[in-house]
Amino acid sequence: MSLTVTDATVIYPDGDSTVTALDNASFSVQAGQMGAIVGESGSGKSTLxxxxxxxxxxxxxxxxxxxHRIDGKDDKERxxxxxxxxxIIFQNPGLISSLxxxxxxxxTDHIRGLRGKKLRERAGRADELLERVGLGNMGDRRISQLSGGQRQRVGVARALMGSPELLLADEPTSALDGASSRAVIALLRELVTEMNVACAVVTHDRTLLSEFDTVAEVSDGVVRQSDSHLVSA
Structure with a gap:
């Protein structure tokens, strides 16, 4: 497994009481597979x-x-x-307009601490990933020149720069039309299989669930996970 959450409980203070955002929740995704996380607003899927x-x-x-166990670690270790x-692929890619x-x-490599020659040498890796997500001729373009779907593809490529074992995506298609949404999920499917990474995606679009291997239904902090073919859209 590349991601295993076991019996996780998250409790938040709420005035004089508390809110249980996750209630003994378990969820897992294997390398080479995609898992969807679905549920109503406030159900606990974002907390998961x-x-x-x-x-x-x-x-x-x-x-x-x-x-790597990440529960119980301090902030620096996590x-x-x-x-x-x-x-991580965000709902809004949060791209920097000046770059x-x-x-x-x-x-992302700069944030990891690479500087000077080492950072310049990584330009090839960036161009390879842009090519892989269908933006091979757009490395020198400004963000303002890209469509919404293309911007999200940049976000996907950016998330892969560090060769992660796990991809996490928070509503990556929420701002896209139907065709662009399906294209982004299809791209993720190809990359997950090709690179043998695990991928978990929070989504509100149940028409996309057939593209996933497993689906976690979250309701009032309780998670029920099943194979995607057992879940009706």
């Missing part, structure tokens, strides 16, 4: 993704990413695991 990324520490339970083993497309990817 945050726990998987090490952004939220569960009150109890275990979280393992590519053989950040290092996230940097070295996890790629060209290629530099959006290289910025």
């Amino acid at each position: 993704l945050a726990v998987s990324a090490g952004l939220t520490v569960p009150n109890s339970g275990l979280v393992d990413v590519a053989g 950040t290092a695991i996230r940097r070295d083993h996890i790629g 060209k497309v290629r530099d959006q990817l290289l910025m």
